[in-house]
Amino acid sequence: MHTYVRSLKQLFEQNANPANAGPMKKYMRDQFEYLGIKSPQFKVLVSGHVKEKGLPPIADLDVIVRELWALPQREFQYLAVSLIGKMEKQLDEDFIVTLEYLIMHKSWWDTVDTLAGHPVGVMFKRYPKVKTRYLKKWRKSENFWLRRTTLLFQLTYKEETDFDLLCEIIRENLGSDEFFINKAIGWALRQYAWTNPKAVKKFVKATKELHPLSKREALKNINAIIP
Secondary structure (H helix, E strand, O other): OOHHHHHHHHHHHHOOOHHHHHHHHHHOOOOOEOOOOOHHHHHHHHHHHHHHHOOOOHHHHHHHHHHHHHOOEHHHHHHHHHHHHHHHHHOOHHHHHHHHHHHHOOOOHHHHHHHHHHHHHHHHHHOHHHHHHHHHHHHOOOOHHHHHHHHHOOOOOHHHOOHHHHHHHHHHOOOOOOHHHHHHHHHHHHHHHOOOHHHHHHHHHHOOOOOHHHHHHHOOOHHHHOO
16 A cells, blocks of 8 residues: 555544444445545545645556545545645646546546546646547446536636537437436536526527426526526
8 A cells, every 4th residue: 555545544544433424424325435524624634634744746646546446435535536636737648547447436426526527627628639539438438427527527617618519418418317417417507607698598498308407407597697
């Protein structure tokens, strides 16, 4: 085990709270074990560890996050995502392989959405060839978490959003009965509506095949934006 992982593991196990672990596990539909460390304490522990130890060498990040991902308690996956976020501007293009692995393993919205909206979004901006290659691959994937990522990676792009691309990807997923796909379609449209509400309203009106959940989510804030 990498020394950085060992120190994090020891720190978090020392601060485990079994009274919190049960309810946290239940909230995530009993899919993951928990140490019982809630978000405020989690942030304090991470901040203190980084202050004392610093961030790991970028060359070691792949090994570290994969080792954290392999640990049973969900807080360790959150640690991996947190470290990637703190170092996302240093990631080279090969790290997309690691991100793909993390999206496809121990998949749930709590990790996938953060990875999609931040490091994946950052990498796709920085490395156009990576974006072209992996979007093509993920858009066709039978793994709906990868397809969800293609819908969400532009969440923070605002005026830089390629709305035509987003609409193409949405159309590819019309007719899906997967909750996490239909929710992502609505979320992506709702987010872009803060930038261009008229375009979103026009797309929703023209796209009769939109799932009711997607439509409801997409239009949630538009009445507040467009009188």
